[in-house]
Amino acid sequence: MEEDDPSRHIWFRDFIDPNFVQLYAVRDVIYSGKTKFQRVDIIHTNSFGKCLVLDGKIQSSEKDEFIYHEALVHPAMLTHPHPQTVFIAGGGEGATLREVLAHRSVEKVVMVDIDQEAVDICQRFLPSLHQNSFKDNRGQVLHLDAREYLSGSRDRFDIIIIDLTDPVEGGPSCQLYTQQFYRFARESLAPGGILSVQAGSCNLGESTIFVAINSTLRSVFPQVFPYQTHVPSFGGLWGFVLASQQLNPLSQSVEEVDEQISARVLGDLKFYDGLTHQGMFSLPRYLRQEISQGKSIITDEKLLSLC
Amino acid sequence: MEEDDPSRHIWFRDFIDPNFVQLYAVRDVIYSGKTKFQRVDIIHTNSFGKCLVLDGKIQSSEKDEFIYHEALVHPAMLTHPHPQTVFIAGGGEGATLREVLAHRSVEKVVMVDIDQEAVDICQRFLPSLHQNSFKDNRGQVLHLDAREYLSGSRDRFDIIIIDLTDPVEGGPSCQLYTQQFYRFARESLAPGGILSVQAGSCNLGESTIFVAINSTLRSVFPQVFPYQTHVPSFGGLWGFVLASQQLNPLSQSVEEVDEQISARVLGDLKFYDGLTHQGMFSLPRYLRQEISQGKSIITDEKLLSLC
Amino acid sequence: MEEDDPSRHIWFRDFIDPNFVQLYAVRDVIYSGKTKFQRVDIIHTNSFGKCLVLDGKIQSSEKDEFIYHEALVHPAMLTHPHPQTVFIAGGGEGATLREVLAHRSVEKVVMVDIDQEAVDICQRFLPSLHQNSFKDNRGQVLHLDAREYLSGSRDRFDIIIIDLTDPVEGGPSCQLYTQQFYRFARESLAPGGILSVQAGSCNLGESTIFVAINSTLRSVFPQVFPYQTHVPSFGGLWGFVLASQQLNPLSQSVEEVDEQISARVLGDLKFYDGLTHQGMFSLPRYLRQEISQGKSIITDEKLLSLC
């Protein structure tokens, strides 16, 4: 634990908030550049392996991305009885696609990520994340605005997964966190379809965005289920939301989820199973209260204050 | 978010591990000193309010201590049908005592913290933590070695709570994480008694101590139940373990826990309730696997490598 | 050099510029508060001892303040043949006063520091800096605006020393770096009088203020002499300027300066002597060029951009 160990002289600094900062020792900066949409860095940290960093925020680390991507994909996929068509908004590193394709029932996946350059960089430098998922014939990757795609297409999907960067000023994703966008998503769901949304931090005192996404989704969908898990490289607890017309992720028992996984998912999951599912949906009291009291609705006219 | 804001020019640096550091902006250092046993700082951070720091690690922050202390105390207390006598090892800031005393059934609490100076400093500078719990007639505070007390006393307790600092080299608590100590604790439990242990980080890849405490307790108690929650000022997920001869915290439903709280606990809890209880005991798959595969047993002869 | 040494878990962060930061390990924060004029911290660092910090910038450290204060005071005092009356603007910690009073010739010193609270805090917590200089009968300390004092008074001084904080937005000293202020200073000098000004960083690429102070003084005084020295706790090289009607600090040889010190100064100087004097006034080529090319003049109407 020598301070002057040269393997710890370069650090990545992540501002969780202005008064709370995380530092990661960096072994190497593999790539640094700006695309048309955002700044992209691929850094190799000592603690978390290779990380994708967009506009200064870690999006995925080799060490813990399995937690985030399993948490984002499988609850929705396994609540649905037989998902065949899946839409992914964002997801540039290909790991969400990877988890979706592990489901035997899946026949077609459309992934729409606006930033082709970023996707190409991930494909080149982060093979452990995509694991060649981009080569699966069931998948189709388009470089368009996901909102325009959904609003303009007549395709219907069993599952829609929103895997976007957090909204930041000038970032590419502000318009994809609004009531209007969620309505386009609703119209693009096939009957019985489910929407899964990555929904920002739900650390104590930092859950404003998470709460607002919940209340916005409640204004569009009758069934809305928040859940969370801990993603170390994101600086704490991370929130997700399932939304649908009627399907309920809590209707299955721990054992039923485990059985579904065995029957429907190829390969082993490291993070997700029935008990993990139960844990994720069992939010602590204070957070349930914040969510239930949340009233602010994000609209195109009233974006999140970060935008 | 100005970098040079003078309210953010002093920072507390917490090494989660040598490659991962957290920084907290400090408004004021209220107290700094060394007792016979450890270094004590009371710092006022911008994000977490006043914090007790022992040997460089945050033990309690005003903002999130309710999570830690409710998680440490109430699962054991509510699994027991009628706890009247409670022993606390450590707990110098008085917040564990505060939560214990919220139970109507409690008649006697013995708190043994070796470091009188540290307890006095907490009493003076952290009133929001102890909330005058030291003045309750049911409580008795002794400044002895908790292990010597338990091994030498014939008292029996319904609940024993181990609220010690993490084991660090030269720190006061290394001998209180061993099989021998847990045996003394077992002999000091009344029939039907329950032991609750704060058990260190269970962040992904940092759960060595947590896993070892679990396997050590399994070598002493027939019933051992790990659980976790997120404590931001501790740098992530924090582990706890319940151990007993037969009582099982999972035998109660979510609703039954809620009913027990209403009937038995004075005042409102902010963090803990039936659903929180269910969430805490539903560990993610990878962590359950690590715990079940854990074999190393901490003994007086083979202390944790940190000691 | 252990990273997790608890004696190095609190750090003072000094932004030399947005891309270059210095961190000082803090043993203790002795005082923190806000006066009517500025934020005041007294911190005890491991490397530099106790430090006075105003609005987030170190003003004096026990370790190296002798360099700054000897450099600010003695070149002017020893260039003057027999200084009897001295005016100090600022200088709240009392160390400039201390160095002035070491001159046998001095009969009267008027120190005007607007911030009485800050002066009181220094007097209480930084005895090693003032060394009881406030108790010397030759000195008089007033808590007024130095500019108002000089513009309104008919007193004339042999030496005027400007020992103010750097100009920062909303800080108390912006009006004391302008042509108009220097004119008031000029009118307050007795015949043969000398003005000594602390003039900010002269680190490579950071000398904008230093250069502007030089050109502003050249618009008011016929004789202007920049000099510099290294003050570690200020983050590098620090600039000063002497200005007068005719006296020239370079007219004395190394040996003559040494003789003057022996004859006129009580006690030992640690930093300043004839050779040090020669070194300070021998600026590197690039800095002399920047100064000679400097044209911008600070006026009441056109303050420094930092103000």
Added chain:
Amino acid sequence: MEEDDPSRHIWFRDFIDPNFVQLYAVRDVIYSGKTKFQRVDIIHTNSFGKCLVLDGKIQSSEKDEFIYHEALVHPAMLTHPHPQTVFIAGGGEGATLREVLAHRSVEKVVMVDIDQEAVDICQRFLPSLHQNSFKDNRGQVLHLDAREYLSGSRDRFDIIIIDLTDPVEGGPSCQLYTQQFYRFARESLAPGGILSVQAGSCNLGESTIFVAINSTLRSVFPQVFPYQTHVPSFGGLWGFVLASQQLNPLSQSVEEVDEQISARVLGDLKFYDGLTHQGMFSLPRYLRQEISQGKSIITDEKLLSLC
């Protein structure tokens, strides 16, 4: 000055000492790797441009390397009446070579740097430093141990320049800071020859190595002249020493040095001239006292404690 500006999320951390740290915002890490001898990083900082970092310490930055290299080379070269042959120990980035070759009188330069890989990396990634000096026919670059070369060769040089990394444990340069090495250097000087040594920090309180190099050189050479200048990217004042049998750098006036530069050096110097020369050799009183009191002599048997 936004903290979360993504162009300031990667930082290089330089431990000036365990209690004092400098941080540089990093735009890009251009190269990272380990040679047989040391860790090599080429980083592009926001403040200092591209920097060569060896074993975690900045060796040269685009912004201020002219100060270091002009200070290392020209005082020795211009004290000598007509230097034709020059030996450089170290100097891998080629900038010392560049300054030497600017002297019209130079006919032959032998540069011996043990680390071929590091030299190749510099040649490839730091063209602004070497400025094609490696292609000059007068120069010869060998990848050998400089001590073995000097002790084994019968060549004699007018000037020997020691441009090595600071001694650190396990680093390549510990044996090149000893009395025995300086004796080999002395024997390799032609009559009237001069040795110039980069000699580490001379910041207040950090001059142990600088002082020891001075006393060690005094045990080998009759004429020893310490000097210093400020190199921001090295964290403060940097020390150098000239040693010779009889030549004295202080025998020339400011004007004579300026005349010599005009007559003998191609191109413009940015840092060095007669007045700069005078400033560098005019050390502050406390440092002259430390040097004159220094007694410890570095020998092969008693290396610096850092080694």
